[in-house]
Amino acid sequence: MGRRTRRAAALAAAGLLATSLQSLTAHAATPARVDLKVLVVDDGGPATAAIIAELASQGTPYTVVNLQDPSRPTITAAFLSDTVNGTPRAKFEGVVMPNDNPFAAGSAEMTALAAYEAAFGIRQVDAYTYAQPAVGLNWAQNPGYIGSLDGTQGAVTTQGTAGPFGYLKGSVPFEQPDPAVSTSYGYLATPLAQQAAGATFTPLVDAPIPGSTARGSLVGQYDHDGRSEMVITFVYNQYQQQYRLLARGIVDWVTKGVHLGYDRNYFAVQSDDLFMSDDRWDSTLKCTPGDVTCPPGTPETANPIRMTTADEAYAKQWQTDHGFTVDWAYNGGGSEDWKSDHETTTDPLVNQFVADQGSFRFINHTYDHPFLGCVQNVTVVPWQCTTNANGTTQWVSQATISNAIHDNVTWASQKGLQIDPTELITGEHSGLVTLPEQPTDNPYLAPALASNNVKWIASDSSREHNQRAVGSSALTIPRYPMNVFYNAGTAAEETDEYNWIYTSAAQGGSGVCETSGNSTCLSAPLDESTGYSSYIVPLETRIDMGHVLANDPRPHFVHQSNFAEGRIAYPVLESILSTYRNLHNDNTPLVNLKHSDIGGELQRRAAWNTAVTSGQVTAYQVGDSVTVNAPAGVQIQATMPNGTVQQQLIGTSAFGSSYAGSLSGWASRGALQSAVTLKLNGAGTGSNGLSVVATVIKAGTKLGITTPAKALPVPAGVRKAVPAGPGDTSRTKAASLVPGTGKPVPGKAAVKNSRTAKTGKATRPGHK
Known part of the structure; x- marks a missing residue:
């Protein structure tokens, strides 16, 4: 294209923009209506997929225009805006672009987007673009850097802290899970010293430029031509810690802090088998006597693992010192067995927990930990469901299930232990689906739950990730199993079993990691004296931090054995807590919910997400007022600026609670109201309360429309998420999927996300 042709194209584009803006000037004095929905222009890459995942996680409505779909809608002025009852309407409150x-060069779609953003003050996120003058940056050279960012220590700038990333203390470390695989790539460059007239570039997150004393931008705000872009110059996927730390701020920035949905960082830990004695791993037999993983006839564990009163005192003080509460799933029958075995009428451990119960939370784990699914045939490994002569499954009876629940509640009442009887964790999540051995729930489970008023029953997230109903009265709460084994009381035992599971047969392990398809193998066995602290603890921290930073309230679980003897649970918990608190400001604490509250959060989310995805939610802002319409009975979920209140028929009421520098939470319609109305006050009044821009850009004015970005490098470790290590089943599964599609990579089966299948550990019939 020659100079004359390029000039003609630029003038034509400027004319289109001017026409679009002129059509709005008649309404300049009228506050615009801005619909609370985000437009995502998707090229199928991992960066836009990551932002889509964050929007979905928060429950924020969005519309995707897939550039790879030949039948996609064309982005025009009419697609982006219209007029409702004489009021100009912006159909999207923010725009996410792949770059x-x-x-294509001279695109009318880009012209329409630029005009729309300038007219309504709509922000745009460039999910991944290269450093260039067109986005306010120097080329990444002299000084500059282009390449892998693995292990880079990014930092939030002063402007970033004062802006969208104020919930972070400052550090944004880039992961390096596998030195042999590049898992990040990006550009480090400095802002242009001489910006275009009226333009500014503000770094929000930066990092040192190798070989230079300068720092290069990783995330910055480029304001120009009446538009504002968030320029991100590194690529990422939805699982990487560097993105997860910034995801909340990206959504808050593009929506100016006014959007439906919210993001909080949850961490709950439930310790099963309190008052019972857990079987111990045998490092010689490479199995657990008393468990069905050992050959039939193997003598039971002679030295089981059980907490002492000293362990209880340590747990109480630890919780106080670390500002964190562990939930204890108790089995009253375990205490009665212990008393019988020790020929005593009292159990000091129970007495001390009861005396200190104000420091703890307790959950019914059934009286004596029976298996509540099918009747197990444990004469074979793995076990099988016993069948009747006609081939039908033999099920544990409803009476047995009901007694296991009821007797534990009665025992707690007799001991003076305060519990919530609506909460339940069955032994090994039994009674629920247990694949492959038991493909359906025990049909007697649901009526037993109903008769005992159980509303919240734990399930295994590695088997069933989503909440579901069990009968008409109960809902599941999926839990993440931590790779701190129930049958290990010391670091050496944990490491020996870990080696057996995750080491190849040639290296002396079981070889399960080579055949299960659900985990990776260690390159060599871990040192039993150092492997737990040097490898297992950091790895489990990375895996669990992935859940914490993903707006995921699902709890994690370990066992009482891990709080006894070597107390191996604490190094993991301390590592997670310290890692989190070193990265986040005090305005963004970990949210530590009890069992039933987690269930309620998942239940509300499910109703909200169903309403959003089915198009039953509409929301918009006009001036300082936000109106949200949702189906009757569905609570609305939103994030708003500080000072926001809910407008009632008469007066106002509080909205949400403070978190990460904003107000967020759930709200229901007020009495005699058909919608939820939120009023933005104080500093938040103008965040999205924008009058339509009255300025008309004349033909010939330089537009903030760049030439299309070239294809950008995306390393294999971003295209296919690299697992943090053995046990990171979510990213193992993601690595086998085509980015942005959720479909298996051709020729490669998706990895089954099942810890039971991965470890080869079968459920145990009970403890003694």
């Missing part, structure tokens, strides 16, 4: 301009 600064993914369209």
Whole structure:
């Protein structure tokens, strides 16, 4: 294209923009209506997929325009805006682009987007683009850097802390899970010293430029031509810690802090088998006597693992010192067995927990930990469901299930232990589906739950990730199993079993990691004296931090054995807590919910997400007022600026609670109201309360429309998420999927996300 042709194209584009803006000037004095929905222009890459995942996680409505779909809608002025009852309407409150301009040169779609953003003050996120003058940056050279960012220590700038990333203390470390695989790539460059007239570039997150004393931008805000872009110059996927730390701020920035949905960082830990004695791993037999993983006839564990009163005192003080509460799933029958075995009428451990119960939370784990699914045939490994002569499954009876629940509640009442009887964790999540051995729930489980008023029953997230109903009265609460084994009381035992599971047969392990398809193998066995602290603890920290930073309230679980003897649970918990608190400001604490509260959160989310995805939610902002319409009975979920209140028929009421520098939470319609109305006050009044821009850009004015971005490098470790290590089943599964599609990579089966299948550990019939 020659100079004359390029000039003609630029003038034509400027004319289109001017026409779009002129059509709005008649309403300049009228506050615009801005619909609370985000437009995502998707090229199928991992960066846009990551932002889509964050929007979905928060429950924030969005519309995707897939550039790879030949039948996609064309982005025009009419697609982006219209007029409702004489009021100009912006149909999207923010725009996410795969880069600064993914369209062909001279694209009318990019022109329409630029006009729309300028007219309504709508922000745009460039999910991944390269450093260039067109986005306010120097080329990444002299000084500059282009390449892998693995292990880079990014930092939030002063402006970033004062802006969208104020919930972070400052550090944004880039992961390096596998030195042999590049898992990040990006550009480090400095802002242009001489910006275009009226333009500014503000770094929000930066990092040192190798070989230079300068720092290069990783995330910055480029304001120009009446538009504002968040320029991100590194690529990422939804699982990487560097992105997870910034995801909340990206959504808050593009929506100016006014959007439906919210993001909080949850961490709950439940310790099963309190008052019972857990079987111990045998490092010689490489199995657990008393468990069905050992050959039939193997003598039971002679030295089981059980907490002492000293362990209880340590747990109480630890919780106080670390500002964190562990939930204890108790089995009253375990205490009665212990008293019988020790020929005593009292159990000091129970007495001390009861005396200190104000420091703890307790959950019914059934009286004596029976298996509540099918009748197990444990003469074979793995076990099987016993069948009747006609081939039907033999099920544990409803009476047995009911007694296991009821007797534990009665025992707690007799001991003076305060519990919530609506909460339940069955032994090994039994009674629920247990694949592959038991493909359906025990049909007697649901009526037993109903008769005992159980509303919240724990399930295994590695088997069933989503909440579901069990009968008409109960809902599941999926839990993440931590790779701190129930049958290990010391670091050496944990490491020996870990080696057996995750080491190849040639290296002396079981070889399960080579055949299960659900885990990776260690390159060599871990040192039993150092492997727990040097490898297992950091790895489990990375895996669990992935859940914490993903707006995921699902709890994690370990066992009482891990709080006894070597107390191996604490190094993991302390590592998670310290890692989190070193990265986040005090305004963004970990949210530590009890069992039933987690269930309620998942239940509300499910109703909200169903309403959003089915198009039953509409929300918009006009001036300082936000109106949200949702189906009757569905609570609305939103994030708003500080000072926001809910408008009632008469007066106002509080909205949400403070978190990460904003107000967020759930709200229901007020009495005699058909919608939820939120009023933005104080500093938040103008965040999205924008009058339509009255300025008309004349033909010939330089537009903030760049040439389309070239294809950008994306390393294999971003295209296919690299697992943090053995046990990281979510990213193992993601690595086998085509980014942005959820479909298996051709020729490669998706990995089954099942810890039971991965470890080869079968459920145990009970403890003695």
